[in-house]
Amino acid sequence: GNSVTQMEGPVTLSEEAFLTINCTYTATGYPSLFWYVQYPGEGLQLLLKATKADDKGSNKGFEATYRKETTSFHLEKGSVQVSDSAVYFCALSAQVSGYSSASKIIFGSGTRLSIRP
């Protein structure tokens, strides 16, 4: 079936450190891939996305590359800030069996990131 596995947290880094949060997926066909971010008390917000193999999504200094050969979509940032502290979710959009034009979005378990000043 379709699933997303991401790095367990919590992850604690110092400000300006390099960040990697690993994400791998299992899916039939060619899913779109997403990273969402959730700040305390809020809903999820799209951070970046990629819709086909080798695409790189980027936003606010974060990047992730759609790697079909390794079924991965790892999130990276070169220099994190205290304001990046949040929970990060990897997700995929997977076609629903029997419906050619319908796809559901499945999330990983989330990774809590804390940045120390």
Added chain:
Amino acid sequence: DAGVIQSPRHEVTEMGQEVTLRCKLISGHNSLFWYRQTMMRGLELLIYFNNNVPIDDSGMPEDRFSAKMPNASFSTLKIQPSEPRDSAVYFCASRAKRTGTEAFFGQGTRLTVV
């Protein structure tokens, strides 16, 4: 655009009572997702509607849960009767017509069943 609007933001109810959560989609969106978030189970997809039709309800926990889309812009999630283990944050999210695009989330409803 006002975004996805959920109500209420917080709900506290007694075990056995009926609870109704509400969601207004972004105008023009045709897909609707209900998710439940807990510390133990993370973010679970409960049900997915496309063009007002339930496409996948495999995540609905049991018969106590039901969801409807009476029109293209509004949805309800009902729990009857509620139980303490239903306590969670419930999110709805909507998506535009093309598949493969991102979903936009509401602020969530924090449900506490005592």
